[in-house]
Amino acid sequence: MRLHLFPLRQPGYIDSVDWSVLSASEGQRLREFGVCEGASIEALHRGGLMGRGPLACKVGRMTIAMRRNHAEAIDVRSGPETPAQ
Amino acid sequence: MTAIPLVALVGNPNAGKSALFNALTGARQKLGNYPGVTVERKSGRISLDDGRPVELVDLPGTYSLDPTSPDEQVTRDVILGRQEGERLPDALVIVVDASNLDNHLRFALELIALGLPTIVALNMVDLATRDGLELDANTLSADLGVPVIATVAVRKRGLDHLRGALEGMLDGGPRQLRPSVPDIGFDARRAEARRIARAAIVTETPSRRLTAAVDRVALHPVMGLVVLLSLLFVMFQAVYAWSQPPITMIEGWAAAAADAASAALPDGLLRSFLVDGVINGVGSVIVFLPQILILFFFILMLEATGYMTRAAFMMDGLMARVGLSGRAFIPLLSSFACAVPGIMATRTISDPKDRLTTILIAPLMTCSARLPVYAVIIGAFIPAQTVGPGIGLQGLVLFILYVAGIIGALIVALILRVTVTKGKSSGFLMEMPKYQFPRIQDILIGLWQRAVIFLKRAGTIIFASTVILWLLLSFPKPPVGSNVSPVDYSIAGRIAGGLNVVMEPIGFNRDISLALIPAMAAREVAVSALATVYSLEANDDEAALERSLGDRLKGRWSLPTALAFLAWFVFAPQCISTIAVTRRETNGWRWPAFMVGYLFALAYCAAGITFWIATAAGL
Numbered sequence A: 001m002r003l004h005l006f007p008l009r010q011p012g013y014i015d016s017v018d019w020s021v022l023s024a025s026e027g028q029r030l031r032e033f034g035v036c037e038g039a040s041i042e043a044l045h046r047g048g049l050m051g052r053g054p055l056a057c058k059v060g061r062m063t064i065a066m067r068r069n070h071a072e073a074i075d076v077r078s079g080p081e082t083p084a085q
Numbered sequence B: 001m002t003a004i005p006l007v008a009l010v011g012n013p014n015a016g017k018s019a020l021f022n023a024l025t026g027a028r029q030k031l032g033n034y035p036g037v038t039v040e041r042k043s044g045r046i047s048l049d050d051g052r053p054v055e056l057v058d059l060p061g062t063y064s065l066d067p068t069s070p071d072e073q074v075t076r077d078v079i080l081g082r083q084e085g086e087r088l089p090d091a092l093v094i095v096v097d098a099s100n101l102d103n104h105l106r107f108a109l110e111l112i113a114l115g116l117p118t119i120v121a122l123n124m125v126d127l128a129t130r131d132g133l134e135l136d137a138n139t140l141s142a143d144l145g146v147p148v149i150a151t152v153a154v155r156k157r158g159l160d161h162l163r164g165a166l167e168g169m170l171d172g173g174p175r176q177l178r179p180s181v182p183d184i185g186f187d188a189r190r191a192e193a194r195r196i197a198r199a200a201i202v203t204e205t206p207s208r209r210l211t212a213a214v215d216r217v218a219l220h221p222v223m224g225l226v227v228l229l230s231l232l233f234v235m236f237q238a239v240y241a242w243s244q245p246p247i248t249m250i251e252g253w254a255a256a257a258a259d260a261a262s263a264a265l266p267d268g269l270l271r272s273f274l275v276d277g278v279i280n281g282v283g284s285v286i287v288f289l290p291q292i293l294i295l296f297f298f299i300l301m302l303e304a305t306g307y308m309t310r311a312a313f314m315m316d317g318l319m320a321r322v323g324l325s326g327r328a329f330i331p332l333l334s335s336f337a338c339a340v341p342g343i344m345a346t347r348t349i350s351d352p353k354d355r356l357t358t359i360l361i362a363p364l365m366t367c368s369a370r371l372p373v374y375a376v377i378i379g380a381f382i383p384a385q386t387v388g389p390g391i392g393l394q395g396l397v398l399f400i401l402y403v404a405g406i407i408g409a410l411i412v413a414l415i416l417r418v419t420v421t422k423g424k425s426s427g428f429l430m431e432m433p434k435y436q437f438p439r440i441q442d443i444l445i446g447l448w449q450r451a452v453i454f455l456k457r458a459g460t461i462i463f464a465s466t467v468i469l470w471l472l473l474s475f476p477k478p479p480v481g482s483n484v485s486p487v488d489y490s491i492a493g494r495i496a497g498g499l500n501v502v503m504e505p506i507g508f509n510r511d512i513s514l515a516l517i518p519a520m521a522a523r524e525v526a527v528s529a530l531a532t533v534y535s536l537e538a539n540d541d542e543a544a545l546e547r548s549l550g551d552r553l554k555g556r557w558s559l560p561t562a563l564a565f566l567a568w569f570v571f572a573p574q575c576i577s578t579i580a581v582t583r584r585e586t587n588g589w590r591w592p593a594f595m596v597g598y599l600f601a602l603a604y605c606a607a608g609i610t611f612w613i614a615t616a617a618g619l
């Protein structure tokens, strides 16, 4: 399920990221924040009315804010992170 | 010749590099609990225990050696010895946040691979403990292959160890980067960082999550907005509610000084210079020190707690509509203090057009130099009454003026983004640090620094502008027996008379025109200039000398004129420093010229419209 639709405050992990829809610098920054296949992720807070605002989520131990278009590129599954990571 | 060894502090944003720099050097670099506080290289000296001096440099934080914004570029260049006129560092101190090791170690591994002598400062161990995380520095050190020293920068813990480790590092010959490191690549480094971080954990007990709980309110679409607006609202109420006793005190001192000078000196130039120029002129600005400090108190609190990034989060939706990102809101909020650091802080914005737009609208945020201007007019023309429980009318008007600045800035941004800085709107990606309780000494030091800066301004630029104005107002003297007023007859009076032809249609009088010219140097000068003019004019009238600037204004200006004057200052770009820093940050005169032009045009229109509407409304 795409991250922007993922229920809040539920453990999940990143299944895949569609890097092609992100600009090079945004992709780089997301990776630097720890966004990658297999990383644990938890959607925490949705900003803005009607879900149009940014999304705060926890990736590993870090809380980051991103926009909806970034969240749309991230596919998430519920459950604890994969042991493969 | 042996140069002093150069040691660079480097690491992720918000790891505590500047705090460590301050602790080691005794400097007072600005700290803040959000990424992007340090935007330029700063250096200082420390001496090691064996007496050797070391030059320590504090750098902007960055997530990797691939910079995405101008501040991160500086860090990369310094570390790799590419910065112009700068040598390769002799050693690196990598600062990592113990409570976020996975992420910080990835960058640390990239830095260690450079092959320079390196020490890791495992900082913020107190925060890790708060989160129930216990780490073993020795394991970490064995895995990383470099010394690891646990520190708590803000409590000066671990500094002796750090200095000791540095001593060992700095023996040895000239440094060079490891030639063409076989880079293991980003993903491998991340996996390695994770493995090392896990191995260093001694115990981990899930603990209460203060940050998540607060954020449920602070980031809530509705409640978060209420919180943000309430914070701003309380801030402006406090500027009035808390400041009266100290202001009355300072006014008392100024009046006593003016009386003493008048009594001690014979009527003449020297007395006029001291009383009209120095005491009444410069003193009229110093009176606002308490209000400025109250404003700064709130800004410092917002910065220290970690709320700044939450404000950016809340504002992102609105900022996106005008083609900016929530990230740009942080420099704008900093511009409440002063536009100069606000404009410098835009170095953290990666998109050049975003950055330029933010620079161009930064002067619209109401900086603290405008506070004296607003306060004197509000004090004179807005009655000190309450309009609701706990809501003072004066504070409300001040709040409205600030909001007018913000709305003006957003509208201008919107227009700029479809015209001169046209381009695709960039995204919003930001790390949100954990909340921290502000440390009282940090806040006090911050306030002290602002007070010193303000008093220095009063003693230099404001003093000089006021003295020059006093000179131009005092000469030439009208011939004896003529009934032309001395002010009208003076050089300044004549210049202002000329300018007044342009300013009269928007409701300004000669005295305002007179004050606006020296106020080009700094906005507060408008207040000291008016004080000097009216003090000079009041010379014959002994009773008038007793009254404050506010009382004098009330007698001479109509309400529409006063309101037009306020509207002018919401927009007018009257600050040499802002223009200079804009020139520096945009590398040329083109953008500062554009900025000054559009702001004056806006100021003129806003003042005019305010005046005409107020007049038509019969105020």
Ligand SMILES: Nc1nc2c(ncn2[C@@H]2O[C@H](COP(=O)(O)OP(=O)(O)O)[C@@H](O)[C@H]2O)c(=O)[nH]1
Pocket: B012, B013, B014, B015, B016, B017, B018, B019, B020, B030, B031, B032, B033, B034, B035, B036, B037, B038, B061, B123, B124, B125, B126, B127, B151, B152, B153, B154, B155, B304, B436
């Ligand atoms: N609790 C705690 N806070 C720290 C420590 N070091 C720095 N801080 C705080 O963390 C924030 C970021 O510090 P700063 O030095 O500005 O980080 P920089 O971006 O790396 O320069 C500030 O609010 C500091 O007061 C530490 O060891 N413990």
Ligand SMILES: [Mg+2]
Pocket: B017, B018, B019, B037, B038, B059, B060, B061
């Ligand atoms: Mg810093």
